[in-house]
Amino acid sequence: MIELDNVAYSYGGGELLSGITFGLQPGSFHFLTGPSGAGKTTFLKLCYGALIATSGEVRLFDQDVRSMTRDDVAMTRRRVGVVHQDVQFLDHLPLADNVALPLTVSGRGALDEAANLKELLNWVGLNHRADALPPELSGGERQRAALARAVIMSPDIILADEPTGNIDWEMSQRLLRLLVELNKMGKTIMIATHDLALIRAAKTQVQARVLRIANRQLQLAGADL
Numbered sequence: 001m002i003e004l005d006n007v008a009y010s011y012g013g014g015e016l017l018s019g020i021t022f023g024l025q026p027g028s029f030h031f032l033t034g035p036s037g038a039g040k041t042t043f044l045k046l047c048y049g050a051l052i053a054t055s056g057e058v059r060l061f062d063q064d065v066r067s068m069t070r071d072d073v074a075m076t077r078r079r080v081g082v083v084h085q086d087v088q089f090l091d092h093l094p095l096a097d098n099v100a101l102p103l104t105v106s107g108r109g110a111l112d113e114a115a116n117l118k119e120l121l122n123w124v125g126l127n128h129r130a131d132a133l134p135p136e137l138s139g140g141e142r143q144r145a146a147l148a149r150a151v152i153m154s155p156d157i158i159l160a161d162e163p164t165g166n167i168d169w170e171m172s173q174r175l176l177r178l179l180v181e182l183n184k185m186g187k188t189i190m191i192a193t194h195d196l197a198l199i200r201a202a203k204t205q206v207q208a209r210v211l212r213i214a215n216r217q218l219q220l221a222g223a224d225l
């Protein structure tokens with residue numbers, strides 16, 4: 001689904017990632033960990049084509065990201081749902097409209113939209129908050145809304161960057177359960193996180209692999225986490 005072949009990435013100040021070869025298999029569940037500043041967000045951005053590798057090749061659904069047209073990029077955005085580290089909403093729009101934004105932008109029918117949206121808000125436990133404005137939401141509500149928005153287009157892959165960064169343990173568990181549920185429905189999941197307790201909790205629920213970025217390299221972490 002996503003393949004990186006000997007990928008390197010530099011930000012000008014030097015090489016951040018180097019010699020990265022990785023293939024994301026359908027239906028897999030990965031955690032991505034490593035020290036702060038190691039390049040986890042950068043790696044995720046390379047995976048969904050938001051950044052282009054300095055060298056090496058990234059293929060998204062068998063297509064080299066460098067050869068993608070604007071339409072190709074729009075298509076892959078539908079197939080890859082991203083939960084960003086710094087979740088942004090339009091503060092003047094109610095939560096439901098924010099969650100529906102990818103549908104609205106893509107021009108899907110209103111009826112289709114309404115049915116899908118209600119079900120989705122229910123699934124993340126936010127039906128009662130549908131009319132709330134983003135500044136009125138708690139951290140956990142924002143994260144669940146971000147997840148709902150990331151999956152509203154029924155993507156095949158969900159990439160989540162520190163989705164439990166600012167929320168308490170109970171809410172982290174709730175979010176994890178939603179991601180595990182998505183994986184059981186066949187979605188491919190990758191979560192960047194510092195939270196080793198979250199990884200341990202996940203391993204009791206799903207067969208998760210742990211990747212670690214350190215010293216510019218991507219490695220498969222040992223089973224002793």
Ligand SMILES: Nc1ncnc2c1ncn2[C@@H]1O[C@H](COP(=O)(O)OP(=O)(O)OP(=O)(O)O)[C@@H](O)[C@H]1O
Binds near residue numbers: 035037038043
């Ligand atoms: N647009 C940019 N321009 C220059 N340097 C950048 C840019 N984005 C990130 N960096 C640098 O690249 C390094 C890796 O950043 P990245 O966000 O990928 O790390 P991370 O592992 O996700 O960190 P964290 O765990 O703290 O979120 C950092 O030192 C960061 O300052």
